[in-house]
Each structure stands twice: as C-alpha cells, then as structure tokens.
Amino acid sequence: MTAPLLEVRKLIKSFPGVRALKGVSLSLGRGELLAVIGENGAGKSTLMKILAGVQRPDSGEIALDGTTVELRNVHDSLRAGIALIHQELNLADNLDVAANIFLGREPLKGGLIDTARMRREARQFLEAVGLVVDPATLVSTLTIGHQQLVEIAKALSVNARVLIMDEPTSSLSSHEAENLFKVIRDLRSRGVSLVYVSHRLGEVRALADRVTVLRDGENAGNLEKTEIDHSRMVKLMVGRDLSQFYPHVPRKPGEVVLKVERLQTRAHPRHALSFEVRAGEIVGVAGLVGAGRTELLEALFGVLPAVGGVMRIGGCALAPRSPKEAIAAGLALVPEDRKKQGVILEMAVRENLCLARLRRDQRFGFLSPTGMARLSADMVAALRIKTPHDRQVVQFLSGGNQQKVVLGKWLALKPKVLLLDEPTRGVDIGAKQEIYRLMEELADQGVAILFVSSEMEEILGMSDRALVLHEGRLAGELARGALSEEAVMHLATGSERLAA
Amino acid sequence: MKKILGISILLAVVCMVTAMASDSFLSGYNLENLVRRTALFGIISVGVTFVIVTGGIDLSIGSVVCLVGCGLPWLLTKHGWSVPAAVIAVMGVSAGIGLGHGLLITKLKLQPFVVTLCGLLLYRGIARGFTNDQTVGFGMEFRSLRTLATGQIKLPFIDGFALPAPWVFLFVVAVAAAIFLNRTIYGRYLLALGRNEEAARYSGINTERMTILAYVISSTLAGFGGLLFVLDVNSAQPVDFGNFYELYAIAAAVLGGCSLRGGEATILGVIIGTALMQVLRNMITLVTTRNNIEFAIIGAVILIGVIADELVKRYAVRRRAARALAQETGGA
Incomplete structure (x- = not known):
C-alpha cells in the first residue's frame, strides 16, 4: 500500500469552554473519496477548518505526501493544494464568474487586470466542472448549484489536490445534487482526492470509498467501502443503537x-x-x-x-x-x-x-x-x-x-x-x-x-x-x-x- | 468597579500634578468654576450615555445646546415670552429632536451616525438663521432665573468654597439615570439590546421603543444642559456656542468605561470621566501658556486610556477562558 496523500495525526483543538477535537486522526489516499460523518458538534467543521488553514490546531500533525506541513493560514493550505468549499459559499456575488475564480490571483498586463486572459482561462476550468456559462456572468445571477460549481472551478484553478466539501448538497435540489455527484465522480477519476462532509447518509453510501466517523471530538471508527451501510454509520455516530x-x-x-x-x-x-x-x-x-x-x-x-x-x-x-x-x-x-x-x-x-x-x-x-x-x-x-x-x-x-x-x-x-x-x-x-x-x-x-x-x-x-x-x-x-x-x-x- | 477605580486614580493624579504645577488650581474661585463646568458637562454626558448604551451615537448634542442656548434668550428678550413658556418650548423642542432621531433610526433604519450628523448641521444652522448670527443674551435681566446655573450653595464647615447650583441638577439626573439603568427592567432592556439587539428582540423586548427612548433622553438632557450653559454665561454666540460639546460628552463617557459597541455603562464612571476632561482642560490653561494644544493633549490622553483599557480587557478574557477550560477538563 502506498503512503496516503494526506495524513492527519492526533489533532487537538480547544476553544474557550470547549474541547472541539481531542486527538483526531484520518488519512486520505490519492483519488479517494473519504466521507467524514458525525452528529452536530462531533468536530467535523473544526477539523475541516484546520485543514483549510482557517484555524490552527493546538497540537497534532498534518502530513502531505509523507512530509509534515504547517498550515498557518488559508494561503498555506492553498499552496499545499488543499481547498475547502464551505457550506455557505464564499463568492463575491457582485463580481463575475472569472473574477471570482481568479480572486487575489488576477493575471496582470502592465499593472492592470488582463480581463481577456482571465476569462479565457476561466472557461477552461468551467469546462472541467461541466458548467456552461459565460465567464462574464455576474455570480449573483447564478443558481446555488451553479455557484457551487464555480467554487469547485476556483479550487481546480489553484491546482487543488485535496478538495474538502462541507455539506455540499444542503441547499441543492435533487437534480442539482445529481449533477454535483457526476462532477465529483469525474474529479475523482482524474486523481483528485476528496473529503466529503455530509449529514445525508444515503449520499455517503452512494459516493464514498471509505468513511471516517467522528463523535464528540474523537475518532469513533472507520468503515471500508464494503462495510458502509446505514445502521453501521449511525451506530458509530451516536455510539449505541439508535433506539436507545x-x-x-x-x-x-x-x-x-x-x-x-x-x-x-x-x-x-x-x-x-x-x-x-x-x-x-x-x-x-x-x-x-x-x-x-x-x-x-x-x-x-x-x-x-x-x-x-x-x-x-x-x-x-x-x-x-x-x-x-x-x-x-x-x-x-x-x-x-x-x-x-x-x-x-x-x-x-x-x-x-x-x-x-x-x-x-x-x-x-x-x-x-x-x-x-x-x-x-x-x-x-x-x-x-x-x-x-x-x-x-x-x-x-x-x-x-x-x-x-x-x-x-x-x-x-x-x-x-x-x-x-x-x-x-x-x-x-x-x-x-x-x-x-x-x-x-x-x-x-x-x-x-x-x-x-x-x-x-x-x-x-x-x-x-x-x-x-x-x-x-x-x-x-x-x-x-x-x-x-x-x-x-x-x-x-x-x-x-x-x-x- | 475596577474601571472606576482606574479612572479615579487617573483623576487624582492629574489633580495632584496640576496642583503642584500651579498655585491657582486649588484657589476657591478656580475650584468652583471647575466643579460648575463639570456639573454642566456631566448632564449632557449622562444623556449621551443612554445612546451609547444602545450601541448608537449622538453627534447633534453641541448643536442642540446651541439651539436651546440661543433659543431661550431669543424667546425671552426678543419675543417677550414668559419664562415658563420659553423653558417648556425649548425643552419640548429638544425632546422632539430626540424623538425624530429615534424614529428615523428605528423605523427607517438609518444609521445613528448619519442621522445625528445631519442634526449637528441642521440645528446649528437653524439657530444661526433665527438669530441672524447675532449674539443673544439676557443682559442685566432674568437674574433670578440665572441663579439656577450661577447660584451657590454654602456648605457648612467649609470656607472659601461653595457648591455651584448645577451640581444639584447633576446629582438628581445622575441618581435617576443610575437607578433607571441598574434597577428597572427598562434599564436592563437597554443593556441587553446594546449587547445584542437581535437576541433582545427574540426575547420579547420592544427594542425599537427602547432605542427611541434613549435618543429622547440624550437630546432632552442636551437641551437641559444648553439651558444651564446659557444661564451660566449670560449670552450665546450662535456660531460657536456648544461647539464640540458632543465630543466632550462622548469622550467623557468612553473614559468613564462605556463601550461604543454598546451594552456597557456606569453613570458614576461617566461623571468621573467628565471631571477628568475638565481638569485636563483646566490644567492646560493654568500650566501651559499655550491654550492651542488643548485638543492634542485631550486626544492623546483619551487614546492612551482606551488602549490601556483594551489591553487589560484582552488579558482578562484570556485568563477567564483558560480558567473555564481548566474547570471543564478538570470536571470531566
């Protein structure tokens, strides 16, 4: 077995009055889709924020390709190839699609933004996520599902190797969700690794290669592809049978x-x-x-x-x-x-x-x-x-x-x-x-x-x-x-x- | 309480330094004047405290002071109104101004800064308009009315110093304000909505009405302050009467421990803050020969005070969080 692409070891993170992570570990292989599930307050969001560089852990290690990395801020994470697509999308909806994809990394010509080049390059990333819109379209005019695809295109444009998706379907219609699943499967087949956080166990069963379950800031267990079923997941999430x-x-x-x-x-x-x-x-x-x-x-x-x-x-x-x-x-x-x-x-x-x-x-x-x-x-x-x-x-x-x-x-x-x-x-x-x-x-x-x-x-x-x-x-x-x-x-x- | 202690010590230090540097600081005349100014400014500072508690701001105070300060002698001397009628009129206008501010801020959702900034321009402009920029005053008349501000109350056993009459008003206003803020449900509503307006509204508090009330109190006390100010100095020049008074009032409140984010205020602190401002101004006049650096010194002192306060607060929060965590893990 080859070394995993991303490995997280014993992360601990405390906030005033609460210990959100009490030593959580996970590993993610190349081209793998790992689902991370758990009840509210299990520590999923904190873990994802740490991976994306939004928050820093109190202790613990994160290794990429076997070497330890320090993710001090979002910039560090992006450079390491980790991108987070947050549940509430982070797009500037007063700007157009291309400007959002290249926000903070605009191609320049003579000190000014090279809009033509930006739009040209944006088109190629939009194609990769199967979104057919003009890069000059204002983001505010897109549906939520399309905005999400813009976020994914943005992640691809920074060469993200690890894509973290936090509750991506929580505001999508069934049709939009189906489309997203297609894009996700396509990305995986092209070697992108995904961490998929969701409450929807049906979705998890359909998509995931492996499941890591968190409970109360700790690892509750892992399920391999063949073991993923509803009752096993729930049992690990709540720590006992549902009826109890x-x-x-x-x-x-x-x-x-x-x-x-x-x-x-x-x-x-x-x-x-x-x-x-x-x-x-x-x-x-x-x-x-x-x-x-x-x-x-x-x-x-x-x-x-x-x-x-x-x-x-x-x-x-x-x-x-x-x-x-x-x-x-x-x-x-x-x-x-x-x-x-x-x-x-x-x-x-x-x-x-x-x-x-x-x-x-x-x-x-x-x-x-x-x-x-x-x-x-x-x-x-x-x-x-x-x-x-x-x-x-x-x-x-x-x-x-x-x-x-x-x-x-x-x-x-x-x-x-x-x-x-x-x-x-x-x-x-x-x-x-x-x-x-x-x-x-x-x-x-x-x-x-x-x-x-x-x-x-x-x-x-x-x-x-x-x-x-x-x-x-x-x-x-x-x-x-x-x-x-x-x-x-x-x-x-x-x-x-x-x-x- | 710690905050009040801190600013009290600062006040004492500034007083001592000034007393050592200037012989005239402790003279009966200077002290009386100082105390009188503190009382007058204290009234408008207590007023603005209510607005600051809601997380708002009132920039129109100086102009309301001007409007009332010019309006009262104008009505009395130019139009021959009776004293009660003129006083009721100017106080009514002041309260009405506050009501207007409050309605614009709560019902139309305009920003307090914008509304009261327009008020700042508007009311001074109106005062300059109806007086035609001419100084208005009482001349040699209305002596008995003027004793409200100029009067003195002899204290037993103390010679060479009499308590200026405005202190009586400040005392009444401050005690009423302190009781209102700390002992009534409406004070609690104000503190709650200043901290978190949404949560207050979700708890069934009529936050709009309470906010309007705060602006009415602020403008009414500004008007009352303006009335006493003009009675004290006998005449008012519409161009600069009450200029910058809103800033003195806001600065005193901030020095006295109010947070401009809202939800935090002690009336006693505000009054000590007012005294500190006045002593600083007094010190600059007595000790330096350069009156023109007054603003620079006051600005620097307030800035230092606010920075020190923020640093202390951060330290305290960190310590409390650490303690809370220790308890949590210790208990688990």
Missing part, C-alpha cells in the same frame, strides 16, 4: 394547541401553509436549506411577520407582529443562531435566564433581584446547566450549556407552544441527549413542540410526525410510521413533482 439514543416514546396527543391556517411567510408568499400541532405532540420540520423552515418559525414567532394567514392558539386567532405578541400568546422560540439570537453572550447566566420574564416579575418597573435569583437557581438546577455560578458570563459556557440557558429562558415562561430551530446544533452528545429528554418531558406536560432540524436522524428519531418543506411549499406530511430517510428526501428535493 433517541428517548422518544409516542404518546397519545391531546387537543389541537396550534392551528396554522393559510400562513404566507415573507420569504415564500406564494405558498400558504396549513397544519396543526397537538398538545404533547412533537412535530419535526424537514427540508433543504432555503426551503423556508426557519422563515416558517420566524413568521409564527412574529420576528418576520407573516404576510397572510392566521394561527390559532387554543382557539384565539392571532398574527403576531413582534416576538412580544407571540410570547404573550404562549409561544417560545429557541432560534437557529444561538450566539446571535439566543443568548446575550456578554451577560451572566442569571441575566439571560430572566430576560424574557422581566416584564412578568417587575414591581412597578423595577427589577426584583430576589425573584431573579430564585428563578435562575431553579432553572440552573432543573436543566442541569453546568456553570460555576449563575453570575458566570454565558460566553464561557460550552455550546450545550448555552443552549440550555436559551431553553431555560423560555421554560420560565411556561409556553404552550415551543418552537425549536436546530436545537442541537453545535452541542456535544451529552447535552444533546439532555435536550431530547427535555423535549420529551415538556411533551409529557402537554406542550406542543415544533422543531426544525437538518439532521435526518434527529427528524426520524424525535418526531411523532414530520412536515417536509420544499421551496417554501408544504410538500407533505409524514406520520411516524411512514417516516424514513428516503421518504423525507423524496419530498424535500421536490422529486414527487418531477415524477408527477
């Missing part, structure tokens, strides 16, 4: 608590959404990135007020214009971006936990320090928030504990409907299970829960029922019995329309 990992027990749902009638979100006003959630029911919302899942929750919560339709909570019709109104009606939202929308990082645990309840606990506009202290102590105990004391600034807690602070803030209000947007993103496995258990407890108490997740296993494991969105439309509803990865993807990628 998700504590969900279907319970008899109560009355309808939340009834949504012909709701039109601002992002997708063409589609009216109608559905209900019952007391004690946990409903998952699945779909691709850009399908309008977050927008749906934000419309319900009044962050981006809906442009049409109403919802009923316990019979009262309302169309909230602000979170304040939604909260008054009994809604709570754990938002997608914890650090920007969920917590106030620089404030203490106690202040964060009490923030939503200040209005209820006020005494003629004044704070009630004893009430706040009591509430905070109750929540820290009930949610088992790990913090030295509740005066600790939230910034220094781990992701999982920060998320518990967000949950605590809302549980203090005893909501009737709990909306959760990617509740376990960036959270370690222990905290994750606690969040699931908490969802179960709340459902037992009769709270109606609607949660959005990009993690297929989470949707399959935790929902009594799943709503699947496709480009803003409610593509379908799947009862627990009908839930499967295939069924969800079928609806999420809009395939049922193509078939029809």
